[in-house]
Amino acid sequence: MSRGSLSNEVAADADADARYRNMAALSDQGGGAGVEQAANTIFDSLRTAADPILPTDVVHGIRTLRARTFRALGTMIETAGDDRAADIYRLAERGLRDTLVLQAQAAIATQNAGAGLAWTRNLGNRLGSGVRNLVLLVRGGGATAVVTGSGSYEDRLIEQEVERQIDLRFAGLTFDQMAPEDQALIRQQVGRLAPNFIAFDPRNLMQWAANEPSTVIDATTGNSLSYYRLVEVLVGGDYIGSKHTLPVLSLMQKDPAYRARLEEIYNERAAEQPVQLAYNRVRRERSDQDTQKTRIETMIQQIEGALQSMSQIREQQSIYISNRDDAAAKTAEKTALGPVTAANNQARKELEASERAYKQAANTASSNLTRLVGDVKGKYRRLLLAASPSGTAFPSILKMAAGTLSKPTGPDNFVNTFQKLLDVNGSNLGIQPVPTGAATPGLRDQLDQVKDAIEMRNEPYSPTNQPDLYAEGYKDFDDLKRKNDTASSARSTDYVLTPHQLTYNVIYRQLRVQIPPQANPPNNAHRLAVENAQKQAIMETFLLMDRVESDMDEGSTVREARRLSANRIMRLMDSGKRLSFKEFVEDNLAEQDLYKGLKGLTLKTTANEVLQMIREERLKEEHLPELMRQIELLGQDQLEGSGKLNLEEDIRPLHRQLQLAWYRLRAESMLKEAGKTGLTNREEVILNMLKEKAPEAIPPDAQPGMAPLAVATRRESRRRRFFDAIKAKIQELGPDSDDGKLQTRRLGILQQIPSLVLGDMVYNVVANIPDWWRRRRKRKEAAAAASTAPATEETTSETTTVTQVEAEPGEDTEESNVVSLNQEKKKKKKKGPRPPSPSGDAPEALAA
C-alpha cells in the first residue's frame, strides 16, 4: 500500500463537496427562494449531520465535512484568541476521530483477513490505498456494518484500542502541538472545503483578511473597512469563518476583481433609499402587530384552558376533605368504644372497615388532586415562560401559584389572578410594555386594540393616522409597497440576495458550476435534486466497485461489502418499489454467506424456530445480533413511507422474536454458570440478565433514511452536548462532584426529578402492559387452574393438550411449548444436543 494515492481521496472528497453544492444549485432552478432554502438545508445538515431526506452516504459525507469545518473554524478562532476555540476543537476532534476510527477499522479488517490479529503495527498504514478504497466503497454503499463487524467481543476490543490510539495521538493537543504529519493531515482536510483551491492555512487567510484594508470607508469612523469586516457585514456575522465564507475569503485573496465587486455591493447596500427605509419600518410594524395578535390569542386560549381545570380541582378538593373528615370521625368513634367485648369488637371491626373506605376515597381524591395540580402548574408555567421570556413578571405569579393550588383557597387565588390578567391588567405577561403610571388593559382589551390596529393599517394615510408617511407623499400601504418595489427592481441582483444566496452565487459563479437553465423547471426541484444526488452516489459506488475489483483483492471482507452495497444500491435504484419480506430474505439475506440457511425465515418465525436454526447450524449464534441489525435496517426502509410492511405490526414482532431467542441463549449459558452467589439460580440469572444490554434495539428516534451509524453518531453528539451542559451544573445537580468528573450518571438524574414530573409517567408505564405479556399471563393462570383440576383429568392432560394444540393451526400455546421443551429435554438427555422444537415460545406465540 502506498500513500501516494491519497490525492485521489482528496479529489473524491472534492467531488462529493461539489455534489452538495450542485444540489443547492439545482434547487435554484425552482425559483429564487430555492437557493436560500437549499443553503439553509445544507447548513442545518452540517450542524445536525442528520438530514433524514438525504441518502445515507450523503449524510455521512456531510458529517465528515462538518468535522473538517469545525476543525478549520477552531484553528481560526484560536488564532483570534477566542475562548470558544477549545469547544470547537473538541467537536472537531470527535468528528475527525469518527473518520479515523472508520479508516483504522477498515485497516484492521483487512489485516485480520490475512494476518490474524497483527493489526496494531498496521495502524500507521490506515491512509494507504487499499484501506482508502475500502472505506470509500463502504461509505458509498452504506455497508459500514459489515466492516465494523458484528459487535462481537473482539470487535469491541479492537474499537477500544483504536480509540485509545487516536486519543493518544490527538487528545489535549492544540494545532501547534500536533505532530507535523498530523498538522498536514488537518490542512489537507481543510483544503477540501474549497474544492478547486489548493490546501491553505486558514489562519493566514484570516489574518490577511483582518489586516487588508478595502476601499470602503466606514461613515462613522472615517477609516477603511478591512476585508474581514466587509465580508462579515455582507454575509452576516454568524457565518464569518464558516464553510460558507472560507471560499469567499480565499477568492478575495486571489482575485482583485472579485474584491472590487464585493465593495461595490457593500456600497450599494449602504446607500439605502428613503422609500426603502419607510417601507421596511412599516413592514416591521405590521409584522409586530401580527405577532402580538397571535401571542395574545394563544395566551387567552391557554389561560381559559387552565381555568377550566380549576373546577375539577375544586371538586377533588371537596371529595378529599369530606372523606378525610369522615375517616377522622370513624377513628374517633372507634377510640371512644368501651372495653373489649364481643359487641365492641364487632363494632370496632365495622368502624375500621368504614374508616378504611373513607381513607381510600380520600387518598384517591388526593392523588387526582395532585395530578390535576401538576397539570395546571405545568400549563401556566409554560404559559408564563412563553409569555415572559425575560421573566419580568414571572416570579410573583409563580410564587403565588407554587404550592398553593392544593390548599382550599388555592384555586380561588389562581382564578382571581388569571381572571385579572384577562380582564384588568394583562401587562404582567409582558405582552406589551408597561407605560409608567398608566393602567394597562387586560388581555382581552389588548387583543381588541391590536385587532383594531390591524384593521386600520390598510386605511389611506392621513395627517392624523400616519403623519410622517402622509407628509412623504404615500397614499397608503399599497402605494408605499409599489414605490419600494420600483426602487428595488433598479438594484443589482446581488443586492437583493440574502447572505446565503450571495455566498452561494459568488461561489458558483467563480467555480463555474452553474447549471444551464431548463425550459420547464420541475415543480419539486428539491426532490429532483435529492434523486439526482442519489443517482450520482450510485454511479460513484459502481465506479468504486470497479476500481476495487481491478486494483486489488482484499479478500472476503471486500466481497461481502460489495455484495451488501450492491443490494442497497438496487433498493435505491428501485426506490418506487419496495421488497416484500420474502424477497428481502431471498434476494438479500440469503445471498450473504452468513445467512445462507435463512431461506425459511418469515415474519412469523418464532424464537424457538430461530433457536432451532442455530442448533441445526443454519445460523451461527454470534451472527444473531447482526441479523437483528439487518431486520432493523429493513424496518427503517419501511419507515420511509412506501413500504409494504408495517413496522409495529410486522417487523417489530419478528425483531422481538430474535431478541427473545438471543435472551434465551444468554439465559441458557448463564444457567450453566449459576450457583455462585447466595441467590437462587433463577434470581442469579435474572440479575445477570438485567446487567446485559439488548444487542441492538431499533432506536426509538430512528428516522427514515438514517443508518444505524448515523443514529449512533447523532446520539453520541447529543450525549456529549447533554453532558457538557449538565457538567456546568454539576455543583447543583450532583450530590458528589469529583474535580469536574461527571458523577451524576447513576441515580443522580433520577434524584433530581421530582415526583410531580415522574407521577404521570409512572402511572402510564405501570398501566402499559404489552399485549403479549398480558396474554401470556392469562395462559399461565389458566394452566395453574387446570393443574388444580381433579386428578382424573390430570392423568390425560398431557396428551389432550398436545392434541388440542395440533387442532389449532398457527396457534402456539404455552402448553405446547412446555410439552415440546420437556420432550426436548428428555431427548437431549438421550441424544446430547438439544433437538429442534416445532413450536414457538415467543411472547406473541405464547400468548395466542
Add this chain to the structure above:
Amino acid sequence: MLTFADLIHTFLDDLGLTKASQSVQKIFGLRLAELVDEQIEEALVDTLTDEDWKTYEDYRTMHPNTPSDEALTTMLMSRPQIREVIEKQLIALREDILMKGAAVEDEMK
C-alpha cells in the same frame, strides 16, 4: 399518585420477585433503579435542546435561592415531548425486562 417506588415494585412483580426475601428485593430494586435512571438519562440526552436549557437557566437566574430541582421541574414541564420521550423509554425498558424474565422462565422449564 404513583411514585418511583411503585415503578420498581411493578418491575419486581413483572419478574415474579415480590415474594422473595427483603434482601433479594433490595438487590434487584437497586439494579432496576439504575436501569430506570439510565433510561431517563438516555431520554434526556436525546431530547433536551438549547431552548430547554435556556428555560432552566432563566429560572435559576430569576430564582437564585431556590433549590435546583425546581428549575429542573420547570424545564421538564416546559415541553410535553420531554416527558413523552422518557415515558416511551420506560415502557421499552419494561418490555425488555419482561422479555428477559420470560426467557429465563422458559429456559428453566
